[in-house]
Amino acid sequence: MANPKRVLILGGTGDATELAARAAEIPGVEVITSLAGRTRQPVVSCKSTRIGGFGGVAGLIHYLREQQIDGLIDATHPFAAQISFNAAAAATEVGIPHLMLIRPAWKRTEGDDWIEVESNAAAAAKLPELAQRIFLTIGRQELAAFAHLGDLWFLMRMIDPPLLNAAVPPGKLLLERGPFSLDDERSLLQQYKIGAIVSKNSGGAATYAKIIAARELRIPVVMVQRPQTPNGKQVDNVENSLVWITNGL
Ligand SMILES: NC(=O)c1ccc[n+]([C@@H]2O[C@H](COP(=O)([O-])OP(=O)(O)OC[C@H]3O[C@@H](n4cnc5c(N)ncnc54)[C@H](OP(=O)(O)O)[C@@H]3O)[C@@H](O)[C@H]2O)c1
Incomplete structure (x- = not known):
């Protein structure tokens, strides 16, 4: 049997929690979730969770290589811009597929001030x-x-x-x-x-x-308003992230 594909999910959102739990159910996929460690009692849905910064782009590159990560999903909060740019740069450098899961922004509707x-x-x-x-x-x-x-x-x-x-x-x-x-x-x-x-x-x-x-x-x-996002492939929901894992790796 082929080696499992190792997916690193950068988390800290409800979508990341759900994605990690559901991705871990896909046969042949191993999931690691990464949290920044900002909250005292983080919500953990994945048995393999690491906590804490990587040490900038260089640290993340090192981690991706050392852990033999096959694909990186950035499911961080839309306002966590630093880690998103780091992730895009590190994935490019290591040469692995990279996806951003970014939930849609709220839109002003009638009656909103x-x-x-x-x-x-x-x-x-x-x-x-x-x-x-x-x-x-x-x-x-x-x-x-x-x-x-x-x-x-x-x-x-x-x-x-x-x-x-x-x-x-x-x-x-x-x-x-x-x-x-x-x-x-x-x-x-x-x-x-x-x-x-x-x-x-x-x-x-x-x-x-x-x-x-x-x-x-x-x-x-x-x-x-939200900060800019790096260039790269984006989806706006968990379902399409799962499709990407199944087809994109
Ligand atoms: N900003 C918000 O409004 C907000 C709201 C809800 C949840 N969150 C979550 O809280 C976390 C921190 O947000 P932030 O705005 O402080 O991020 P940020 O400004 O983009 O990132 C600052 C640094 O924190 C570390 N980091 C961030 N997310 C990480 C992750 N998932 N795993 C490992 N290290 C991570 C990285 O350190 P190194 O450079 O050392 O790798 C990064 O350079 C994110 O995971 C995000 O999803 C943020």
């Missing part, structure tokens, strides 16, 4: 003119971009608390992991009298309810 901006810094600049009480749903890594807004109040949702000594704007931390229901999101916005939301355009269903709740309650959403 979105202010689309390019960065967290640009989002912060918009806030003083918009509202006094803000729901900040950008995770814990980039809170510093809002820390100078001492006259505003922030409800900040993230999975793990900010690192010690991190610059954090005034307000309240909510430590929770999605998915979030529409009823809960609507109640949260009302309970805290939220006047504006800051969100990344992450796409996907797990965190979309806040966008629907904002539409219903006519609350503006400052929507941070």
Whole structure:
């Protein structure tokens, strides 16, 4: 029997978790998932999971060669740009097939009051003119971009608390992991009298309810646009990633 094909999945998203579990069921395929190690209790769906950075492009090239990886799937979050560019460069250098699984961005629909901006810094600049009480749903890594807004109040949702000594704007931390229901999101916005939301355009269903709740309650959403992606083959769902594994390796 031929050697199994070894697939490295760069994870950190719900799609990556599902993909790893389902890809491991394909006969002749061995899956390794890689996580950055940002959350204290990561969701692990694959019996072979490694955690932590590789050490830049050079480290990833070394890992791909050492582990004899046959194909690389980048299923990281749309805002995790550094690892995506590293993955594209390393796969090219090693000469193995590379796929990006990028879930579709949310699209503005009727009733949405979105202010689309390019960065967290640009989002912060918009806030003083918009509202006094803000729901900040950008995770814990980039809170510093809002820390100078001492006259505003922030409800900040993230999975793990900010690192010690991190610059954090005034307000309240909510430590929770999605998915979030529409009823809960609507109640949260009302309970805290939220006047504006800051969100990344992450796409996907797990965190979309806040966008629907904002539409219903006519609350503006400052929507941070996605960073660029590297050149290369892309799919936008788990199903097509599985087809690529079956046909592409
Ligand atoms: N950014 C977000 O909004 C967001 C939201 C939800 C989940 N996530 C997940 O959280 C992780 C980190 O996101 P980030 O925005 O900090 O990434 P990033 O800025 O693109 O990456 C920074 C560094 O973290 C390491 N890294 C990132 N993802 C990795 C992975 N899956 N396996 C091993 N090392 C990884 C790499 O270190 P080395 O250079 O040392 O290899 C990379 O250079 C990603 O896996 C992503 O899917 C991110």
